Amino acid sequence: MGMTIAEAILARASGRAAVSPGDFVVVNVDTVVMLDTSFFKTLRKEVLKVHAPENVAVIYDHVVPAPDQAAAEAHHYGREFVKKFGIKRFHDVGPDQGISHAVVADKGYALPGTVLVCSDSHTCASGAFNTAARGIGYPDMIYALTTGKTWFQVGETVRYDLVGKLRPGVSAKDVFLHIANRFGEHAGQNIEYGGPGMSTLSMNARRTMAAMGAELSAEFVTFEPDELLINYMRERTDRSFVPVVASPDAKYRARHTIDLDQLEPLVALPDTVINNSRPISEVEGEKIDQAFIGSCANGTLDDLSEAARVVAGKHVAPGVRFLITPSSQAVLQAAAKAGYLQTLIAAGAVVTPATCGACYGGHMGVLGPNETCITASTRNFKGRMGDNTARIFMASPATVAASAIAGKIIHPGALQ
Amino acid sequence: MIRGKVWTFGDNINTDLMVPSEVTYASPEAQARAVFQANRPGWVNEVQRGDVLIGGRNFGMGSSRPAARSLKNVGLSCMLAESLNGLFFRNAVNFGFVAMECPGIHELFAEGQVAQVDIDNWLVTNEQTGTSLPITPIPVELRSLMMEGGVFSLLEKLGLIEPGKAKAKQ
Numbered sequence: 001m002g003m004t005i006a007e008a009i010l011a012r013a014s015g016r017a018a019v020s021p022g023d024f025v026v027v028n029v030d031t032v033v034m035l036d037t038s039f040f041k042t043l044r045k046e047v048l049k050v051h052a053p054e055n056v057a058v059i060y061d062h063v064v065p066a067p068d069q070a071a072a073e074a075h076h077y078g079r080e081f082v083k084k085f086g087i088k089r090f091h092d093v094g095p096d097q098g099i100s101h102a103v104v105a106d107k108g109y110a111l112p113g114t115v116l117v118c119s120d121s122h123t124c125a126s127g128a129f130n131t132a133a134r135g136i137g138y139p140d141m142i143y144a145l146t147t148g149k150t151w152f153q154v155g156e157t158v159r160y161d162l163v164g165k166l167r168p169g170v171s172a173k174d175v176f177l178h179i180a181n182r183f184g185e186h187a188g189q190n191i192e193y194g195g196p197g198m199s200t201l202s203m204n205a206r207r208t209m210a211a212m213g214a215e216l217s218a219e220f221v222t223f224e225p226d227e228l229l230i231n232y233m234r235e236r237t238d239r240s241f242v243p244v245v246a247s248p249d250a251k252y253r254a255r256h257t258i259d260l261d262q263l264e265p266l267v268a269l270p271d272t273v274i275n276n277s278r279p280i281s282e283v284e285g286e287k288i289d290q291a292f293i294g295s296c297a298n299g300t301l302d303d304l305s306e307a308a309r310v311v312a313g314k315h316v317a318p319g320v321r322f323l324i325t326p327s328s329q330a331v332l333q334a335a336a337k338a339g340y341l342q343t344l345i346a347a348g349a350v351v352t353p354a355t356c357g358a359c360y361g362g363h364m365g366v367l368g369p370n371e372t373c374i375t376a377s378t379r380n381f382k383g384r385m386g387d388n389t390a391r392i393f394m395a396s397p398a399t400v401a402a403s404a405i406a407g408k409i410i411h412p413g414a415l416q
Numbered sequence: 417m418i419r420g421k422v423w424t425f426g427d428n429i430n431t432d433l434m435v436p437s438e439v440t441y442a443s444p445e446a447q448a449r450a451v452f453q454a455n456r457p458g459w460v461n462e463v464q465r466g467d468v469l470i471g472g473r474n475f476g477m478g479s480s481r482p483a484a485r486s487l488k489n490v491g492l493s494c495m496l497a498e499s500l501n502g503l504f505f506r507n508a509v510n511f512g513f514v515a516m517e518c519p520g521i522h523e524l525f526a527e528g529q530v531a532q533v534d535i536d537n538w539l540v541t542n543e544q545t546g547t548s549l550p551i552t553p554i555p556v557e558l559r560s561l562m563m564e565g566g567v568f569s570l571l572e573k574l575g576l577i578e579p580g581k582a583k584a585k586q
């Protein structure tokens with residue numbers, strides 16, 4: 001019987017000829033990604049053995065640069081840890097650092113057709129690379145780190161066939177907001193993206209959509225392999241890989257066609273993205289205190305370029321804080337070189353170093369009581385970015401940038 | 417057999433509500449005191465040891481924060497939901513918190529009623545109404561991990577992590 005991409009990767013990793021929904025499988029893990037969060041005193045265990053140090057990456061991202069002593073202690077502990085176990089893929093604060101999913105992308109750590117786990121829920125971002133990538137908890141991560149294995153319960157797959165091409169001003173984030181609104185959550189299910197329209201989406205755009213799969217509670221989010229992907233990987237890694245395609249007779253729980261031409265910019269109302277997006281016209285005029293562009297989903301060079309295009313020659317509205325966090329120091333550097341930073345800063349934006357910071361209400365952009373924020377990041381849960389009474393709207397980088405200029409939520413095309 | 421008073425929660429309850437940002441790196445005890453402070457302030461003082469949580473669809477959506485550990489630490493004996501987020505479920509298995517799926521469960525209970533949960537036979541019964549529903553069985557490998565305190569004790573036995581201090585909370 002035919003298999004979907006996720007099923008085929010899990011079959012390969014578990015040494016079986018085939019798997020199907022409902023199966024419980026133990027798989028070999030190809031890549032384990034650890035974060036600075038893994039080393040906090042309140043959570044960490046003393047690891048005595050690492051299964052395959054060459055398959056481990058340690059990336060500092062949530063609490064960088066260390067804003068307090070607990071983070072500094074965790075970072076210190078982690079530095080000793082990588083030395084002790086001879087882990088070479090270490091991304092400490094510095095030019096090689098960034099949000100883990102962005103670094104994994106840029107360094108080519110997520111190989112097509114393989115299994116990658118990381119103790120962060122947006123690990124599915126690497127599904128853009130045809131990887132069965134899953135966010136797991138700290139205990140699972142330690143299990144994979146020390147044994148080289150983990151388990152999965154194979155879920156059913158929902159297939160989205162992309163056709164057409166996005167119109168200018170409409171982005172991958174809008175595709176996600178459309179899917180979340182129309183099709184809701186996918187708990188226990190895999191999401192598979194493919195179809196002729198996929199080739200019009202950049203690797204960054206695919207990564208945005210894959211990362212946001214966590215917000216649908218998907219198990220795995222996988223894109224079909226294509227030439228763009230293969231070239232992207234070839235530029236980044238010497239390791240060999242075999243991409244996986246779905247068989248023609250693969251069985252899907254459901255199959256939907258998304259016509260990219262038909263999509264418009266959307267905004268999710270506060271607290272959830274599930275069945276909660278609206279056309280911008282319905283929330284237009286909503287006054288904002290903060291506008292944020294960043295996170296593993298929307299801190300790419302494409303996103304900064306789009307923000308710069310929208311705000312060029314304009315100025316952020318008085319009383320609005322416009323914060324931008326590139327997803328990696330490499331993106332920050334590229335944005336500087338391309339002139340985007342100059343444009344953004346001249347318009348009144350505050351650009352931070354690469355960090356998870358504001359995205360999870362950690363530091364550098366935490367919201368106060370009753371504030372309103374429009375964000376191009378991953379989550380708009382109540383209390384996510386700070387005070388419980390703050391309201392968080394979610395939209396694309398273009399919509400967020402336009403709103404920062406207007407001082408209120410506005411359609412990116414409506415900016416004068 | 418588990419027997420406990422029921423607390424009901426709705427759909428899409430996320431882990432940021434269980435482990436708010438401000439306690440992300442705090443001690444397990446401090447994290448447990450902050451559970452549901454945004455959506456149900458004061459609940460942690462009302463919940464009693466042995467109570468049962470009943471959730472809606474997609475319970476535990478969101479981040480990898482050890483939310484299941486906090487639900488265990490506030491004293492819940494187990495939880496049942498229409499459906500569970502996969503990452504939340506993984507943490508439940510690994511921290512030894514019994515979390516199960518049971519389609520239809522939300523209709524079966526009103527808050528304050530008493531649930532009888534029979535894990536050996538995968539059956540939950542409302543003590544007041546006498547009605548029952550089947551629980552979706554958990555693979556046997558995971559069930560033993562979940563019931564025997566989670567993955568850390570296994571890793572300790574395998575000599576892969578250092579044994580924890582006697583009775584310290586995970």
Ligand code: SF4
Nearest residue numbers: 295296356359360378
């Ligand atoms: S940027 Fe936000 S969503 Fe992405 S890994 Fe960091 S905290 Fe998680």
